[in-house]
Structures are given as structure tokens and as C-alpha cells.
Amino acid sequence: MMREYKRYDEYKDSGVEWIGTIPNEWDVERFRTLTKNIQNGKWGEEAQNNSDDIYCVRVADYNREKNIVEDQEFTIRNLDKSSREELLLEKDDLLLEKSGGGDKQPVGFVAQYKSEKPAIYANFMAKIEPRKEYIKTDYLKHVNISIYQKREILKVINQTTGIQNLDTKRYLEIESPLPSKSEQQKIASFLDKKTAEIDEIINKKEILIDHLEKYKKSVITEAVTKGKLGDKYINEDGELVDEIKMKDSGIEWIGEIPKFIDAVKIKRLTQIKRGASPRPIDNPIYFDDNGKYSWVRISDVTRSDDYLLETEQTLSKLGASKSVKMDEGDIFLSIAATVGKPIITKIKCCIHDGFVYFPEYNENKKFLFYIFKSEQPYRGLGKHGTQINLNTTIVGDIKIPYFKKSSQEKIANYLDQKTTQINNLINKTKQSTEKYKKYKRSLIFEAVTGKIDLRDYELEGGEELAEHNYSSETKRERLSAVD
Structure with missing residues (x-):
């Protein structure tokens, strides 16, 4: 990707920090x-x-x-x-x-x-x-x-x-x-061509990332709604088989489910409660850098993946007493800002009323996590083009497929493995994309400051045609109004 370009024979200090050295013949x-x-x-x-x-x-x-x-x-x-x-x-x-x-x-x-x-x-x-x-x-x-x-x-x-x-x-x-105008023209033409090529590569990689994200969601949805693990299905006894009989769940986001399970409302499995905040939240007496409980804000969840490992703030004993405490392994769901994002905490923490939690949920928590992770339960909960609105009642009324607990565990374990594979591909592609973006930035800087010599760059159609295409005389007559 990073090809070598030749340099000018001699350079001088431009006297400008952001520019650095420039070719001897250039001005500032x-x-x-x-x-x-x-x-x-x-x-x-x-x-x-x-x-x-x-x-x-x-x-x-x-x-x-x-x-x-x-x-x-x-x-x-x-x-x-x-x-x-x-x-x-x-x-x-x-x-x-x-x-x-x-x-x-x-x-x-x-x-x-x-x-x-x-x-x-x-x-x-x-x-x-x-x-x-x-x-x-x-x-x-x-x-x-x-x-x-x-x-x-x-x-x-x-x-x-x-x-x-x-x-x-x-x-x-x-x-x-x-530089001279002829060099400017070659630099601009070179960068237009090369950055377009890089943009095309970046665009293809971003399309691939989008396809992988959609594929991941489909894998999760198929697993939690139909018990489909790869090309196999979980049957009533928890065994993997080639096919099972299905029935209509009557729920749009679920579609068909195995005949031996039902769709139940979350509130039939657990209470749904909101977090709480000490007030006023900016009072320093509620915070302690050495506190036992981390203070979870929406931004902490947004930048985390499946698990909450750290937060920026910790609460004092008084602050924690006025909030809702979560223990390691508990699941909660954001209902503000980044709406509908689930997370499982790996640390002791407290949550505010921008989250809901499930204090009596005795099923497999990672299975419930993947149901929310699919984003499908939220379909139809917001008007077209608007952000969804969640609260304890809405979350409680969401119907989910109810597999027995041992099957939930198998589904969750499969999804842990499968989503890790997909995430690894996504992350590698993102890293590659960032490398191309960095290369593009570097190429622009090196070209406009003369760190690379483009005087021998061949303009498309020759210099006369290029000069005409860049000239103000090629302006069109475009006077006024919208047709």
C-alpha cells in the first residue's frame, strides 16, 4: 500500500511548523x-x-x-x-x-x-x-x-x-x-487520482463491514428465535438436529418459532425496574475516586462492547446508597440516548434512570442479552424516522421466545463463539480501513509540502488539456433558478 516516491534533491526549512521542510525552489x-x-x-x-x-x-x-x-x-x-x-x-x-x-x-x-x-x-x-x-x-x-x-x-x-x-x-x-503553478497542477491531479483510488478501497471495506454487521444480526436473530445454530436446530430435548417443526409465533419480529416453545412477555419472567440517581448529580459528595461502586453513564455503555469493564467515575458510599447497585454478571438495558443497548457488567456498579434492569430474571442472562443485541424486539416501537422510546412498561411487554434454560445456554455459547469470529473479521477490516485513511492523510501532506517529487507525473491528456480543464474559461453559463 505505502509505495515509495522519489524526493527532491535539496530541501530548506520553511520556517513554518506545520509544513516543515520544502524543496529549495518552493516558496511560502x-x-x-x-x-x-x-x-x-x-x-x-x-x-x-x-x-x-x-x-x-x-x-x-x-x-x-x-x-x-x-x-x-x-x-x-x-x-x-x-x-x-x-x-x-x-x-x-x-x-x-x-x-x-x-x-x-x-x-x-x-x-x-x-x-x-x-x-x-x-x-x-x-x-x-x-x-x-x-x-x-x-x-x-x-x-x-x-x-x-x-x-x-x-x-x-x-x-x-x-x-x-x-x-x-x-x-x-x-x-x-x-510550488510553481505547473507543479501545483501535477500535485492536484496526482492527489485527485490517488485519493479517489483510496476512497474506492475504503468504500468497499466499509460495505464489507456493513454486510458483516447485518450477517451478525441475522445469525443472532435466527439463533434466539428458532434455535438455529449454523445448519442445525435445537430440538425439544436440547439436541442438535437437521430440522424441526415450526409454528407462527404471531409476533412480527420473531416470525416462526419451534412448535415446542412459546413466546412470552418479559414481565412474566421478571420485574423490570429503572435505575436511580443521587440528586443533584453534580454534587461532589456523591463521588469518590476510591469508591466501591462504579457510576455508569450512557457514554460508558456506548463505548463498551458486550461487557462493562470500567467507567470514568466511581460513587461514594453515600452516592451508591441513593442509586441502584448492580453486581458482576447482571444485565441492564439503556433506555436513553443510545436506546436499546444491552450490557452485562463485569464490575460492581450503580445505574441511573436512563437504564432498566431485571432483578428477578433467573433464566440465562446472556440469552436475554442476545435477544436485545439483535435489535429486532424494538421493531415498530418508534415512528418512522424517529428514535425508539423505551420504558419499563414497553420493555416488559416485549415478547421473547422461551426455550428451556439448558437450551438458552447452548444458544448463548454458540453465539459467543460465532459473534467473536464475525467481530474479529469486522475489527480486522476496520483496522485496514484506518490504515488506508491514515495513508491518504499522509499522502496529501507529503504531496502539498513537497516531501515527494511529482514533477515527472504524467497529466491525463497532456499538460495543455489539463491546463484547460483547470482554467476559469471552462465555466458554464448557469444563471438562476431551480427548474
Whole structure:
């Protein structure tokens, strides 16, 4: 994957920390020299179904993996003619996110407009207009990508009341490597081609991960509802056989079940209760770094897999007395935020009222865990396009297949083994995907800062055709409204 590229003969210190060394022939310039204008967008008014309606690109339309805005069904807004003409986007224009963001996804992200649709852009964005006598748009795009990935963008961000705002004046003071325009063109063309190839590989791997996740869910569902373990079924005596007789369960998510079992409501097997919180929860008297019971928050469960092994906080003796204690091996279910995620604790802990637990459940807990893990019992519990809503009553009324306890154990043991195999494949694929993403970031940085020499790179169609394709004279006439 990581092929070797040749380097320039001689380098010099750029004097800029994020850039490092550059080829002797290259320069360094600030964005204010390389940029003609940064034009802020407008949100306009609600669509009026008249000639002043026009597509409006939002930050939400960014493809953040590819740094582009693809053709899609954009929001329609209404702007007067002069504003539309002022803000009209051309294909390949650069759009800079100026407001919004957060710690994990800061503002300052740049995406290239790749649609043919006439569109303007919203007020949380700005269009970067490069000085084309100095710098090519596509090269500037990749420089901005590298600045963002290197987190250099954080130096020009102001944050108030949780909202980040890009300081345009400070952004324009960012220093950029500047090779000759012919080298810029080759670097941009090379990166467009290579990053597209890498993106295609990443996309295939992500599709594979999605298929493996769906396969895992189907394996779990078949096992807990039909007792199907691979190509065998568990019969009434707990033996593995080639086939068994089925009947309709009458429950949508379950479908057919073995004739010798029934579907029962969870509340017939156990009480369902909610956790509890000491109040007010931010009072330090409820916490103790050396406390006996860990304090479980939704975030602790979200980042865990099947088992809870640790939490970020522990409760004091007083705090634990005002919550609900769980012992090792107990199962509980989130009913807030990451709704419907089950987990089995491997530590002594306390849960708040964003979880429900099953204090009298005497069946195999891992079997119940896999029923929830399949996510199928939640089908139909939320309106289309909305988050499901769970509480003790809803969870208690969920019907589940009721195998005898020894069969539940066999099913759970099989699923432990099978899901581990599938998870290993998923994790290996994720690791490989991350390696390609890291390689892509490294390749962009090394190309735009001259760590690799691309002067001999062959442009498709030759330099004259490439120069024409990158020139502003290839702009289309795209004046106004939505058809």
C-alpha cells in the first residue's frame, strides 16, 4: 500500500511548523496573498415557488470523507436576483465552514462543490476565491485539507457558548507552501487520482463491514428465535438436529418459532425496574475516586462492547446508597440516548434512570442479552424516522421466545463463539480501513509540502488539456433558478 516516491534533491526549512521542510525552489505565502476574496453566504428566506427560488448548500451537505459536495437534493431557499448572482456557485468552487463545529469536528473544513446545479451557499459558510495567477483551486483545496487534518485550523477558531467561529482574518494569516503553478497542477491531479483510488478501497471495506454487521444480526436473530445454530436446530430435548417443526409465533419480529416453545412477555419472567440517581448529580459528595461502586453513564455503555469493564467515575458510599447497585454478571438495558443497548457488567456498579434492569430474571442472562443485541424486539416501537422510546412498561411487554434454560445456554455459547469470529473479521477490516485513511492523510501532506517529487507525473491528456480543464474559461453559463 505505502509505495515509495522519489524526493527532491535539496530541501530548506520553511520556517513554518506545520509544513516543515520544502524543496529549495518552493516558496511560502500567506493565504491573504493567495486569496482574492472570502465571500460569506446567505440563508435567504423560505422557498416561495417562484423564480427567486434557488438551491442552497449547507454544511450538512458536505461529504467529509472526500471533501466534496456531491450532487444531491439541496434545500431550496428564496433570494433576490442580485444575491443569487453574487453567491452563485460554479463547479469546483471551494466552500469553507465558518460556524458550528465542535471539539471532534471543528469548523474550518473545506469542501469542493462538484454539482452542476445552480446553487448558492448558506450563512455558516464562505466561498474561497483564489488568486489564480498564484495558486490553482485544486492545489489550494488539498492544502486546506492538510491544514485541517493537522489540526492547524484550531489556531484560528474562536469559541463562545459552545459554537465555534472561524476568525477569517487569522485564517488568512495561515502560511501555505507554494510550488510553481505547473507543479501545483501535477500535485492536484496526482492527489485527485490517488485519493479517489483510496476512497474506492475504503468504500468497499466499509460495505464489507456493513454486510458483516447485518450477517451478525441475522445469525443472532435466527439463533434466539428458532434455535438455529449454523445448519442445525435445537430440538425439544436440547439436541442438535437437521430440522424441526415450526409454528407462527404471531409476533412480527420473531416470525416462526419451534412448535415446542412459546413466546412470552418479559414481565412474566421478571420485574423490570429503572435505575436511580443521587440528586443533584453534580454534587461532589456523591463521588469518590476510591469508591466501591462504579457510576455508569450512557457514554460508558456506548463505548463498551458486550461487557462493562470500567467507567470514568466511581460513587461514594453515600452516592451508591441513593442509586441502584448492580453486581458482576447482571444485565441492564439503556433506555436513553443510545436506546436499546444491552450490557452485562463485569464490575460492581450503580445505574441511573436512563437504564432498566431485571432483578428477578433467573433464566440465562446472556440469552436475554442476545435477544436485545439483535435489535429486532424494538421493531415498530418508534415512528418512522424517529428514535425508539423505551420504558419499563414497553420493555416488559416485549415478547421473547422461551426455550428451556439448558437450551438458552447452548444458544448463548454458540453465539459467543460465532459473534467473536464475525467481530474479529469486522475489527480486522476496520483496522485496514484506518490504515488506508491514515495513508491518504499522509499522502496529501507529503504531496502539498513537497516531501515527494511529482514533477515527472504524467497529466491525463497532456499538460495543455489539463491546463484547460483547470482554467476559469471552462465555466458554464448557469444563471438562476431551480427548474
